[in-house]
Every structure is written in structure tokens, then in C-alpha cells.
Amino acid sequence: MDPANREQLDGFLREKALQLFADYQLPLAETLEPASDAFGESLVGVIGLVGECITATLAIAATQQVLEATFPMGDAVQPEDWMGELANQLIGRFKNELGRWGLDTSIGTPVTVVGSRLALRAGPDVGCLHFDSAHGPVHVWLKAEEIQPFTLVADSTECMAEGDFCLF
């Protein structure tokens, strides 16, 4: 993938991850790559996205403490399900942003993996973002591949924002 596109996609993902967790009252602070890419008991939400120009898989990892802190009903959370929903909402925000830059895509439905010392290795097509929060770390990976060359161009088409609501 064109490095400029990759950098821009990572920037979109960073922005959307920060906004998502802020909306759920858990501010994140980006950190340098952790000493180990395997971490303790955690959950990973995984979801795919595809369009004419791009195919991608997003994975987001967090501990149960983070999930309880973000769930509006606190410890009534069902962790596996909420992890999947956070992955869904993050890729949805990412998808909407791609739409604002001229890329139409579709997203799948999430799955959640639960375990200890889970790790997702960095690679040529994988961008990794690492965050700290008051309740523990959050890690986001995006594996993205170009199906055909594309250029991200800001689109003037209005897209509804998160929390927006309209009646027809």
C-alpha cells in the first residue's frame, strides 16, 4: 500500500479510537509500543471491512476492567458481547471516515476472542496503535491491503456523525 495512504488510514483509526472511548467516558492516551505484544487475560474484538479498493481487518484488545469502565451499565456488562460491539462501533466510525474521503466500504459482524497472553504480531500490512487508560491498556491493530490503487480525496458529501439522530 502507498505509505501515504497507510499513514492516513492509521491517522483515521487513531482519531476514531480516541473519540470512541471518549464517548464512553474513558479517555485514552497513546503510548509507545509496549515491551511485549502479549498481555494478560484479555478480550479481542475482530471485524472485517471490504470495498472496491481496500480490504481490512480490525482487532481491538482490552481487559475486562476497561470494558466495565466503558459500558454504560458498568459491571452488568457481558464482556465478550461488549468487546464485539466496541469493535463494531470503531470500524463503523472508520468506515464513515473512509466515506468522507471517497472510499465506499462494507463491514462484517464482529467476533470476540478471549484468553491469556494473546498477541497479534506486527507485519508489513499491519498498523498497531497502543493506548493507556485509567483502567488499563487498549490495543488496536489494522491489517489493510490495497485491492486497487486509490487516492484519498476529501468528499463534500455530508455524513451523519456519531450520536446524530433524524426522523424522516
Added chain:
Amino acid sequence: MSKKILVVDDSATVRQQLRVTLEQAGFHVVEACDGVDGVQKVQLNRDLSMVIADVNMPRMNGLEMVEQIRRQRANLPIVMLTTEGQPDMIRRAKDAGAKGWIVKPFKAHLLVAAAQKLTAAA
């Protein structure tokens, strides 16, 4: 008697949030986990006043579900609650017969206000 609302989402935690929000506002809530379940629940619950539904779901997506429900209940208000925000998707929902669109995460007071407005008219 409380108005009855069907909430359709493949995420149990989203259905949980919707249930708590709507029940606190005095509504009775029925849940469905995907579009197929949603269509069946509409058939089983003839006294529904409104449906709130996700778009991206397994087995049958929300827009297909809206089209099927319309064949049974032409006037049942259906509002989409989804991560999607792009105009073409919203237009498709409107053409299928949906009455509104909310981009997640929902604001409880707006959801309740919409439910009160749409169920009062139903």
C-alpha cells in the same frame, strides 16, 4: 397500558442498554437478535408500537428486515440504530420504509423523545 417496542440488534449489550433506557421511560420492550428473529417477533406481537433496529446483522440485515416488516405492518414505525452514517445507506432505509436513523452511540433523551413521538402517532 405501556406501549410495546421491539429492539433488534445482534449485540446483547446494545439490546440491554435499549431495554433499560426504554423501560425507565415506561415502555414495554421485546428483543430480537437479528433480522429473521425481528420479523418473527413482529408476527407474534401484533400490539407493537415501534421497532428500533440495527442494520448490520447476521442472517438478515436491518434493511431487508424493514422491507419484510412493511409487507405485514405498513404503518409500524421503524427507526434504525447503527454505526452507519452515509447518505446512500440512509436513503435506502428511507426508501425501504424506515422512519428514522440514529448513529451509535445513542443519546438516551433523544431516543426516548423519538419513541414517545412515534408511538403516540401509531
